[in-house]
Amino acid sequence: MAQLLETKTAVIYGAGGAIGSAVARAFAHEGAHVHLTSHRLSSVEQIAAEIEAAGGKATAAEVDALDERAIEEHLGNLIKDGKAIDISFNAVGFGEVQGVPLVDLSLQDFASAIDSWSRTVFLTSRAAARRMTAQGSGVILTVKPPAEGTALASGFGAAVATIESVSLTLAAEVGPKGVRVLVLQPNALPESETLQESFRKYASGLGIKAEDALVGLADTTMLKRLPTLEEFSNVASFVASDKASALTGSIIKIDCGA
Numbered sequence: 001m002a003q004l005l006e007t008k009t010a011v012i013y014g015a016g017g018a019i020g021s022a023v024a025r026a027f028a029h030e031g032a033h034v035h036l037t038s039h040r041l042s043s044v045e046q047i048a049a050e051i052e053a054a055g056g057k058a059t060a061a062e063v064d065a066l067d068e069r070a071i072e073e074h075l076g077n078l079i080k081d082g083k084a085i086d087i088s089f090n091a092v093g094f095g096e097v098q099g100v101p102l103v104d105l106s107l108q109d110f111a112s113a114i115d116s117w118s119r120t121v122f123l124t125s126r127a128a129a130r131r132m133t134a135q136g137s138g139v140i141l142t143v144k145p146p147a148e149g150t151a152l153a154s155g156f157g158a159a160v161a162t163i164e165s166v167s168l169t170l171a172a173e174v175g176p177k178g179v180r181v182l183v184l185q186p187n188a189l190p191e192s193e194t195l196q197e198s199f200r201k202y203a204s205g206l207g208i209k210a211e212d213a214l215v216g217l218a219d220t221t222m223l224k225r226l227p228t229l230e231e232f233s234n235v236a237s238f239v240a241s242d243k244a245s246a247l248t249g250s251i252i253k254i255d256c257g258a
Contacts, residue, residue, distance in 0.1 A: 003031030004241040010087035011035045011075065013065040013124050016043030018191055018229060019143060020091035026233035027240070028056030032087065037063035037074065065092045065120045071127045079131060087240045088128035089141040092120045098147075100154045113155035118162040125170055125181070133177040139240045140181045142167050144251070145188075146258070164251065171249035180248035182239050184232070187255035188217055191229045222257025 010027045014020040015036035021044075024034045028051045036044040041062035051058035063074045075085060094116045097109040125140050132138025147153040148161040164183055171181035218226050235254050238244055 003029075004237050004243060005087070006031035008032040008086040008240075009035070009078070009083045010089060010240070011037065011078070011085060011128070013037050013063070013088075013090045013120070014092035015047065015060075016040065017091060017093060019093075019189065019232070020089070021047045022191075022229040022233045023089055023091060023236045024058070025051060025054075025056075026230075026237045027087070027089075028054075028058055030237045030241070033057040033059070033083075035074075035078065036060045037065070039064040039066075065090065065124055066116065068123050071123050075127050075131055084135050085128055085131045085138060087139050087141070088124060088132075089236065089240070090121055090124045091143055092124075098154050098156050099152050101152060102154065105154050110155035110158070113159040114162060117159035118166065121163050121166050125166065129170060129174050129179060129181075132179040133174055136178040138179045140167070140170070140179065141236060141240060142181075142183050144183045144185050146185055146255075168249055175248055180245070182247060182249075183251045184236060184239075185251050185253050185255065186227055186232055187221070187253075187258040188214060188226050189229055189232060190214060190226055217258075218256075220258060221255065225256055227254050227256050 005027055008031065010032045012020050012024050012034060015024050016038040024036055024047060028034045034051065034057065036048050036058060038044045039062065041060060044060040048058035048060040061074055064070045078085060097105070097113065121142050125142065128138065128140050142163055144160045144163045148157040150157055167181050167183045174181065214226065218224060232254050235252060239247055239252055
């Protein structure tokens with residue numbers, strides 16, 4: 001049986017984290033050559049080695065996903081080596097402030113969340129889009145938790161709204177040139193340390209334990225549970241493939257029916 005991403009080249013930002021590494025493994029399993037990047041090389045070298053040991057194709061590189069020059073140089077070097085940029089996936093996370101009412105939030109904490117998230121999504125998506133439009137194909141994926149419009153999301157709510165806005169605007173601009181842009185939206189992924197920490201901050205503002213909040217969140221879903229990293233990665237692999245060629249400009253909800 002043919003693999004979903006056979007012959008594809010995928011660049012993953014934040015590949016050292018739970019979401020990035022899980023998606024990297026899934027992409028590699030489906031035949032893609034995955035280029036794992038992180039601001040610390042050590043965090044992705046072992047993951048790349050594990051993928052290679054399992055029969056996949058992986059390369060590790062140190063790339064700060066907030067550094068315009070580093071992002072451009074990395075993709076530029078891949079192009080020089082004769083590789084197309086077929087998939088760009090941004091799984092970078094930050095330790096943003098949550099659990100604080102907007103009326104009590106400092107300008108610095110509000111602005112820093114928006115700056116970090118919007119900066120990395122803009123820079124990595126723009127860099128990928130430039131190469132993909134030139135080659136006439138490609139898929140850009142971003143991750144967006146559903147925090148906007150939620151009490152005590154603090155600056156994080158505005159930050160993830162920016163991710164959605166940038167991604168959908170880009171989708172409209174690059175679609176005619178054969179490039180697809182999609183936003184993957186999980187409500188919570190208990191296996192992700194980054195999302196767990198984010199959820200703990202949010203729960204603390206409500207005065208409850210994160211574990212209790214997760215149980216409550218699961219109860220609000222149609223399936224009465226939360227999605228796994230494997231399920232998230234399987235969806236990411238499918239929407240990145242040519243099997244999903246009619247999908248773009250969409251928010252793909254991987255939330256068990258939240």
